[in-house]
Amino acid sequence: MEGPLPRLPGGGRVTGPLLLGVRHHGPGSARAVRAALEAAEPPAVLVEGPPEGDALLPLAAAEGMRPPVALLVHAANDPGRSAFWPFAAFSPEWVAIRWALARGVPVRFVDLPAAHLLAADEAPTADEAPTADEAPAADEAAGAEGDDGGSHGRAAARIDPLRALAHAAGHDDPERWWEDVVEHRGGAGDPLAPFAALGEAMSALREAHGDGGRPRDAAREAHMRLSLRAARREYGDAVAVVCGAWHVPALARTVPVGTDRALLKGLPRVRTEAGWVPWTHRRLARSSGYGAGVTSPGWYGHLFAAPDRPVERWMTRVAGLLREEGRPVSPAEVIEAVRLADALAAVRGRPLAGLGETTDAVRAVMCDGSDLPLRLVADRLVVGDVLGEVPEDAPAVPLQRDLARLQRRLRLRPEAAERTLELDLRRDNDAGRSRLLHRLRLLGVDWGEPVAGRVGTGTFRETWSLRWRPELSVKVAEAGVWGTTAEEAASARAAASARAATSLHQVAGLVEQCLLGGLADALPVVVSALADRAALDSDVGRLADALPALARSLRYGDVRATDTTALARAATGLAERVCVGLPPACTGLGAEAAAAMRARIDAVHTAVGLLPGEGGTTGRWWTVLRGLAARDTVPGEIRGRAFRLLLDGGHLAGDEAARAMELALSPAAPPAEAAGWIEGFAGGASGGGLLLLHDERLLALVDGWLTSVPPDAFTAVLPLLRRTFAAYEAGVRRSLGERVGRGPAALGGVPGALPPDGFGTSTDADRADAVLPVLHLLLGTDRTAAPTGAGHHGHAEASG
Structure with missing residues (x-):
């Protein structure tokens, strides 16, 4: 290395580079960095991070920049290949950058360029980039030096410096140990002493463990040393370097320039673009998968921002949150919680009550020993949902x-x-x-x-x-x-997706998305692709799957003022083809295929009801359902469902439904077919329980069939029956059980028997009309619209 040998910080004035080794996202480290910079006043500040961000550093001091934020670097021709370098207000690097910008001191990033990281075969995706192990160029740029990233990916053998130091000090909890020795440390004493001690500790660890399972650190540290040499030539020897403490021994070591350049020679690279993006405290948490994260970013942010009495201020925030959620917390409880936290810290030998002590105190005093409200505190305050902001003039696509x-x-x-x-x-x-x-x-x-x-x-x-x-x-x-605008980009994406779609169902979904998004330019292209695919597709199942999305799309024309004429023609044509091909497609199906086809029939039935007009398509559909209901070669589940749809649509009289059920549940019908018919007709999702509850004749038929099923056959059909009746609501099942328990007479199964409770022998029009005044009052309708004696028919006209 050129010039004087760099030395670790110690007492007195610094005669070499000021190497400030930190744990990233640590409020104690951030305060220590600020104090060291104030004491040393270096002529330049170098920060561990990608040099692609140098031009963006002035924005860190711009109005409208509020951390947490992240430096995003991505491949120019493939934005999906990207990496993040997150910064919080309590990140030491952020504090150093802001200190330098406030005083007009030059500041730059010195880590290995992201262009090399993103060009590597193992370059991370956007979701993986924040993880320490998968993105070594980003792992410590804004994460925890000595983080628990070793629990992820291929870093099983990777040393965790923080854990190693805590173990050497006799502690089994590295986070608690770090809080005690760094985060809760006061500002008294030599501001450079902590960095000297931490540098010596890291030197000992690296002597014992080598690179600690970080094979790519060699190239990173070589680039840092070269950048440090260049800065010393430009600004003098007293430049400051803020980096992960693990790298301090490597930067203090004398290495020939040729050796460092050889390590970097031939590394692949890509053209990159960079920008600032908002970040969140939740994404800084280690629980989010960010290997360089901390366990409690909200708590760390509080420790950094609190000017004094951090425990008292924290308890006040907790009390405010609990009050907002309707849990009464008195000032006396806040005082008691502070006292308990301080007492716990004293008993446990800690210099200041930490997160563990405050949490225990909150649980005991404010939460009455319950962990449920404590989870709210952990989610909202300990981690938090703070979202950063980036200036409007920041570079962006x-x-x-x-x-x-x-x-x-x-x-x-x-x-x-x-x-x-x-x-x-x-x-x-x-x-x-x-x-x-x-x-x-x-x-x-x-x-x-x-x-x-x-x-x-x-x-x-x-x-x-x-x-x-x-x-x-x-x-x-x-x-x-x-595209450059949301509308232009979405239209282009929709058109391209329609051309590349492999199924009719996918194109139909794109039609719906175009209408919902108001993409008038893309809609003709997608509808044309739909018509082409529909003309070539003869599979009824795929046609039936595509129809519901088209029918739903037609509903949005009125509200969104979109012309859906072409779409209506395509949907009607598709419905016609489904009507023609459905009956043969329902013949000879197995149990699973019958269940899938039944679901398609339900979807098509709903779709046909949404098609415009009352033309031939709707009438043809009712004809198809009648044909399915009467076709013996169609599985019982589908026949039962067809009968139910006809009944609900008013195309089947009540006596006709009872007659159909008698035939379906006759002794000549196989038990499995009969059980399937019941599932299709009275399945729980379709309100079959209420139908049976209010039609005693149908319930009597089901009850009679169940009691007549042979024991050996009953075992085979039990799972299907259980699925049918278990879907009913609890109240419906209870009412059905009570009615069946009264015997055949209560079900109307005995000629001349009294009707079940709550039912009369015939319709009482006078009693029905008696409720009309109340209904008119509730609905705000004209009382003269329902003539006396109209019964249920008059009610329907009045309320319609």
Whole structure:
């Protein structure tokens, strides 16, 4: 190494490079770095990180930059090949960068360029990049030196310096030991002494363990030494280097320049692009899979930000959270919890109450010994959902800038915490939000997930579950290859996906996505691809699978003002082909195939009801169902389902349904076929329990058939029957059991017997009309709309 031999920090003025070895994401290390820089006032600061981020460093001090944030570097021609370098407010590197920018001191990154990392065969994906083992160029750039990354991947033999030092000190908990000796350490004394001690400890570890299972560290440390040489020539020997403590001995060692250059010669590289992206505390947690993470980023952030009395301030925050969740916590309990935490720290020999002591105190005093509210504290405060912010003028792909513009215009702010968003598509802003979320889903950016609405079933309502995750920034960068705006990119992606789709069902789903996303330019292309595939596909099952998505899509034309004429023609043609091919396709099916076909019939039935008009398609469908119900070669499950759909649609009288059940459950019918017929007709998901409960004749037929099944056959059909009746709601099962327990007379099975409780021998029109005034009052309808004596028919007209 050129110039004077670098020396580890010690007392007095520094005569060589100031090597500040840290544990990344550590508030104690961050405070110590700030104190050391204030004391030494180096002419330049070098930080462990990718040099591709040098041009972005001034943004760290810009207005609108709020950590946690991450430096994202990705391959220019393949954004999916990327790596993150996260920084929190309590990261020592972030503190060093901000200190240098505030004082006008030059600052730069000195780690191995990300261009080499991303060019390697084992280059991580966006999801893997934060993991210490899979992304060694990023593992310690913003993670924990001595992290527990050794528990992941191929690093089984990798040494954990933090654990090794704690073990040498006689502690079995490395996190607790580190808190005691570093994070809770005061600011008194020589600010350089901790770094000297830590450097000596790492030197001893490296003498005993070599590279500690980090084979790629040799190239990284060679590049750091070369960068340090260049900085010393430019700024003098007193430059400061903030890096993982593990690297300090390597940077202090004298190595020939030729040796370092030889280690870097021939490394593959790719062209890269870099930018700042928001990050979250939750993604800094080790539980997220980030091998360089910490166990409690929220707690560490509190320790770093609290000006004094950190335990008292923490207990106050916990109390506030519990009160917000409806749990009463008095000021006296806060005081008692602080006292208990301090007492526990004294008993355990700790310099200050740590997370363990505060947690135990909160559980005992504020949570009454229960772990349930404690989980809330751990999730919201110990880890937390803090989401960073990046300035609007930060470098970003055009699609990212368009997304940010739309988020501002639609007032749809990204948040790390999960939240539910209710949309009314009749409002322009909500309709715009819906289109944006659907377009992003088409691009693979799953910021929002559609969920079942809490109220109403109208097509003008949508309910979304929103949660912004940092890795979605990579997804946005990847999607940028399709266009510069969300609409343009989604349209291009939809058209390309339609051309590349391998099934009719996939194309039908794309049609629905285009309508939901308001992609008018892509819709003709996708509909054309749908028509081409439908014309060549003769499989009824695939045609039936594609029809529901098309029929659902037609519902959005009115609300979203989209022309669906071409789509309606395609859907009607597809329905006609299903009607023609379904009866033969339902013949001779096995049990599993019959169950799958029954599900398709349900979906097609719903889809036909959504098709526009009351033309021949609907009538033809009812004819198909009648044919299926009467066809002996069709499995019993499908025949029973066809009868049920006909009954619910008003195309089958009650006596006709009872007659059909008598034939299906006659002694001549095989028990397995009869059981399948019951499953199709009265399956729990279709409300069959209520049907049996309110039609005593049908219930009597089922009960009579069950009692007549031979014992040997009963064992074979029991699983199917159990599945049928177990799906009923508990109250329905109980009522059915009570009614069956009264015997055949209660079921109407004996001629001339009294009807079951709650049922009359005939319809009492006067009693039915008596409830109409109350219904009119509740519904706010005109009382004159229902004539006296109209009975149930008058009720239907009035409430309709």
